[in-house]
Amino acid sequence: MATARKPHASGDLLNVDGLLYAPINELGVVYLFGLLAKELGFLVETIQAGFPDCIARRKVGKRFERVGIEFEFESRNFHLHKHPAEGCDVIVCWKDNWPQRRPDLGLEVIALEKFVKENPPPRSPGDKRLDLIQKKLFSANPVEKGRLLAEFQRELGGISDAEVGALVGFRGGHVGLLKSLLLLPEKTQKLVVAGAINCHMASLLWNLNADAHRKALADILSGKVTTPKQLVARYGKFRALQPGKRRPAARTQKKSLGGPKERRG
Numbered sequence: 001m002a003t004a005r006k007p008h009a010s011g012d013l014l015n016v017d018g019l020l021y022a023p024i025n026e027l028g029v030v031y032l033f034g035l036l037a038k039e040l041g042f043l044v045e046t047i048q049a050g051f052p053d054c055i056a057r058r059k060v061g062k063r064f065e066r067v068g069i070e071f072e073f074e075s076r077n078f079h080l081h082k083h084p085a086e087g088c089d090v091i092v093c094w095k096d097n098w099p100q101r102r103p104d105l106g107l108e109v110i111a112l113e114k115f116v117k118e119n120p121p122p123r124s125p126g127d128k129r130l131d132l133i134q135k136k137l138f139s140a141n142p143v144e145k146g147r148l149l150a151e152f153q154r155e156l157g158g159i160s161d162a163e164v165g166a167l168v169g170f171r172g173g174h175v176g177l178l179k180s181l182l183l184l185p186e187k188t189q190k191l192v193v194a195g196a197i198n199c200h201m202a203s204l205l206w207n208l209n210a211d212a213h214r215k216a217l218a219d220i221l222s223g224k225v226t227t228p229k230q231l232v233a234r235y236g237k238f239r240a241l242q243p244g245k246r247r248p249a250a251r252t253q254k255k256s257l258g259g260p261k262e263r264r265g
Helices: 026-040 112-118 125-137 142-156 161-167 175-182 186-193 199-206 210-222 228-235
Strands: 013-016 019-021 042-047 054-060 063-071 090-093 108-111
Touching: 013 026, 019 026, 026 042, 026 063, 026 090, 026 112, 042 063, 108 112, 186 210, 199 210, 199 228, 210 228
Parallel strands: 063 090, 090 108
Antiparallel strands: 013 019, 042 054, 054 063
16 A cells, blocks of 8 residues: 655745755755755865765866865754864855854855855846746736736746745745736735735635725734634625626516416315
8 A cells, every 4th residue: 555655845945046945955055056056156066974964176266276175954953063173165055044053164165055145146137037927927907917917827837826926926826816806996905915804814815895894904904803713703794706607597487367376176
């Protein structure tokens, strides 16, 4: 009997060519350093199992100096792992959380998280095209929004729904909920994107008629309604008619011109 595979953990979306998500361990730091080594000014000689993890050359003026590099997910791990300062010149990590390190150790710390944020990759024409679509999304009419969303998804190709939501700034959302968001009033859209209303609440607001929507939004912002369950309990009966759905025909009794039929004996 086949056992179910555990879902892979991953970091936040990362805007680096060759790596989709941010590192969550030391191995991720090693791989990301390999992708960024040239930008950081290093030429790698060797990666090894012993201390230090890496021997590289770094250009200083017109010469290349030899440096020892130790990889850590967090800089403080260097201290926790009791590595000696001798033989190591640079700590390459994802997060620098060791501000109290002794200056006399002579250790340079390169935090890749900070480097990636301060040095975004150049924008390609495709990226600029997506930016343009994104700007248009929240100002177009509902029909135009549907067309733009379809175009946005075509441009993205095989990227997952969750990643689409992240790229358009929709916190924690999926494409199905994003489509609901695009049909909400502009004020509500901005509140969702800003994180003031979560995506589940937004999808419930989409189901309300205009009057109930305004009242529910006011209750959410004032703190009277804080959970989807409370929203459904208070406004669940004020559902709007969604596009493509017809109201059920009212049942009417057919009146007989001759009055009620007499029972046969």
